[in-house]
Amino acid sequence: MRKTIETNGYYLPPGFFSAHLKFGTQVFERGGTRVHLRMPEVSGLLLADVAAHVRQAQGSYLYTLPVERIIDVLDRASRRWLDKQYPARQTAIEAMHVLTGFSREMIAASIDLEMESSRKDDMWRALCSEIKNPLYLDDFQRSADLNGWCRAYGPGLVVSFFSENIPALPHLVYMRSALVKAACIGKAASGEPVFAPLYLHTIEELDPGMAACMAALSWRGGSADVERAAFDSADAFIVFGGVEACDSLLGRIPRSKKVLVHGHKIGFGIIGRTALNRTTAKDLAAAIAEDHAMFDQQACLAPQAYYVERGGEVGGPELAELVARALAQIEQRMPRGAISAGEAAALHQFRTRAEVQEIAAGERVMCCSPGSTKWTVVCEQTPQALAPSPGNRTVRLWMVDDIFDLFAMLQPVQGFLQNAAVAVGDAREVDFIRELGTLGVCRITAPGMMPLPSMMWHHDGIAALSSLLRWCDIEKREAPEGLE
Secondary structure (H helix, E strand, O other), rough: EEEEEEEOOOOOOOOOOOOOOEEEEEEEEEEEEEEEEEOOOOOOOHHHHHHHHHHHHHOOOHHHHHHHHHHHHHHHOOOOOOOOOOHHHHHHHHHHHHOOOOOOOHHHHHHHHHHHHHHHHHHHHHHHHHHHOOHOOOEEEEEOOOOOEEEOOOOOOEEEEEOOOOOOOHHHHHHHHHHHHOEEEEEEEEEEOOOOHHHHHHHHOOOOOHHEEEEEEEOOOOOOOHHEEEEEEEEOEEOOOHHHHHHHHHHOOOOEEEEEEEOOOEEEEEEEEOOOEEEEEOOOHHHHHHHHHHHHOOOOOOEEEEEEOOOOOOHHHHHHHHHHHHHHHHHOOOOOOOOHHHHHHHHHHHHHHHHHHHHHHHHOOEEHHHHHHOOOEEEOOOOOOOOOOOOOHHHHHHEEHHHHHHHHHHHHHHHHHEEEEEEEEOOOHHHHHHHHHHHOOOOOOOOOOOOOOOOOOOOHHOOOOHHOOEEEEEOOOOOOOOOO
């Protein structure tokens, strides 16, 4: 029997009204489940009305709300989404599976990862890390460094352009915006407009006044009248997307506006010869498999290759077999999602090239899922410059004589480096990490941890909260009357 899910592909704040509001319905279907998605027809006039509404609510409510109250609401929202019986979570998993092709298990795991790192302690620590005293957001506070008083002001309205490659990621922008007391309008990705509205309904359940400062809409990229309204209305923009999409938006957003860009990035891993021994090999293989499996290798956080140094107790081909076994186990508990015909063709071409290498090398180069493209592991003796792999759980193990040799292979993509998993296993590691930082890598972690950044990381090298703020300082010998 066919299952039908009725849900919204938008969120409009409580009390909002516009004469320009008209609705339509989009229908999606996969594997016997149909999603009816109610969507507004977004025009420049409608977006201007939404922006005016959330900006007014921000000034009258969110701006006056203590940061402690904001954190409490966001923490309670995260806890609701961690409840596997929460109806909004269940709807999101089913609807996002139909729209994106990600497996239900993958979507559930992604929601858990996002929400587990978005709890009360995480938010306090993130604010303390970036601005020292979160109460700067509430009022002027004494600053020993300044020998005066400081206050931080967030933008009145943030507009964000979301991507669709990480399920549940949009909540992060709403959370960061709320923490700096900014209203937020999110442009949902056309392929995944479901999660953000459901998350904002949770905020409405907990605090309708805060929800009145938030909205989620979807419109065709490049719609001149809509984007003009967004550019005119917002004080700051947070942009996610590929190189072309980000460059296009940056060319149109007025230079007077604050913009944080999270564009195309690439990740990789490094295993040193000392780290790869009989005791550690199985665990390292499982960690490499987890890094490639999460988000089906679609996220910037995912590795596109793992460099493996020769000379360890375990060689590359044996490590490849261990990674393959780990991926087979992961497939049982968290299946890879559906892929397009083009993606399948790319995987088949990749495997064909690996088979040719096997013949030339006279040894096994590739391990892959039998009868499917669910996962592929290739060990290559001649590494290449780092570039995107076919993805969808494709593991490339590239052998190098010395870990420091790989810097020449990273140089061509220096501007796109983001996430590196490092396990050197000896005293060379600290110097190696220093060189990675100099080259442009902005997050270094252990194998198996690549998809698990904390709220404290500087996202793409950016201080995501403090970069939105404007500061006001009082430099006087005595406190103004009424200020402690």
